[in-house]
Amino acid sequence: MAGDKIPTLHSLEQPEKFKDVLKRDRGDDCLGCKIVGNGVFMGLGAYSYFSGMSQLQQQEAKILQSKSMFGMRSRKAGIVGISATFFLMGLWRATK
Numbered sequence: 133m134a135g136d137k138i139p140t141l142h143s144l145e146q147p148e149k150f151k152d153v154l155k156r157d158r159g160d161d162c163l164g165c166k167i168v169g170n171g172v173f174m175g176l177g178a179y180s181y182f183s184g185m186s187q188l189q190q191q192e193a194k195i196l197q198s199k200s201m202f203g204m205r206s207r208k209a210g211i212v213g214i215s216a217t218f219f220l221m222g223l224w225r226a227t228k
Contacts, residue, residue, distance in 0.1 A: 166226060173222030181215035
């Protein structure tokens, strides 16, 4: 305790820098955890794309008959958006 420096009241009143808090809070993952997490997100993106497009092709006639406000284009865009988000989350997971 003798070597510890007591912080001043002025330094305690100032908020900590957000980047410093994030650096301390960030946990270091092992390589295996990064690979598995990366693979799960990328695999989920690929699965959601291929299964979503397959199901959309199977239901295309019903969708066109229903004359819904959301046609094939918007549904395909939704599937691509969801699968791209999962895939990009996997890339982000691999780099961070």
